[in-house]
Amino acid sequence: MKLLSISSGKVMPLFGNHHPDYKSVPSGIRKTSISNLENAxxxxxxxxxxxxxxxxxxxxxxxxxxxxxxxxxxxxxxWNELLTRETKKPIALQYGSLGENFTIEGLLETEVFVGDKLVIGELQFAVTKLREPCFKFNAALGYKGAAKAMVQSGYSGWYLRVLKTGMVSAGEKIQLIPGPRDTSIAQQNRNLLAKRNQKDLWD
Structure with missing residues (x-):
């Protein structure tokens, strides 16, 4: 398990026709890698x-x-395959393109539970919940079905609370310390999918 990239971004206008009420909204979803394996x-x-x-x-x-x-x-x-197919042009997303701060390898939603701890270098984090996509995610990827695809696929990613602050760089190993292991991120996503299907809630 490894931290591949750290990404950051500023709030800026996000344009698109992905919401009936807004042509432009402020968003910080566009992230750029500021630490990666090539420049740690x-x-x-x-x-x-x-x-x-x-x-x-x-x-x-x-x-x-x-x-x-x-x-x-x-x-x-x-995502590259889906967006290439739907937009009819070759897509090769860079790390940070999905709005994430940490791009990692070796750990998936099925293996991560709310309350688990992640140790990365000298820093410590607690897993809090899945990411719920909205119309801004659609606009950022240029595809109206992106949020729906994220929930249906279960490829949501998750949020962390910072338990121990400090400095960290890409390339650090990740250690998982199990918590109560009651609810996985994958289970949270299945619950969200059921709720959205019942309400037909697709932003």
């Missing part, structure tokens, strides 16, 4: 996440309980 810069992580990273809507992203968004690199092939 040490990055400061505080209680609210990566220093300098921004979120536009703190009711759904950011804060202590959603300080870091983690996404498995293993799912990138799924």
């Amino acid at each position: 810069t040490k990055i400061q992580i505080g209680n609210l996440g990566i220093q300098g990273d921004e979120q536009a809507d703190l009711s759904v992203h950011g804060g202590l309980e959603k300080a870091i968004y983690v996404y498995p690199a293993e799912h990138y092939a799924f």
Whole structure:
């Protein structure tokens, strides 16, 4: 298990026709890798996440309980294939393109439970919940079905609370310390899928 990339972004206008009421909304979903295997810069992580990273809507992203968004690199092939097919042009997403702060390998939603701890270098984190995509995710990827595809696939990623702050760089090994193991991120996603299907709630 390894941290492949650390990504950060500023709030900026996000344009698209992916919501009936907004042509442009402020969003911090567009992230750029600032530490990766080619350039393993040490990055400061505080209680609210990566220093300098921004979120536009703190009711759904950011804060202590959603300080870091983690996404498995293993799912990138799924998104590249889906978007290439749907947009009719070759897509090769860069790490950070799904809005994540940490792109990792070797750990998936089925293996991660709420309350588990992740130790990365000298830092410690607690797994809090899955990521629930919205219309901004559709706009960022340029595909109206992106949020629906994320929930249906179960490729949601998850949020972390920061337990121990400090500096970390890409390339660090990840250690998982199991918590109560009552609810996995995959189970949270199945619950969300059932709820959205019942309400037909696709933003």
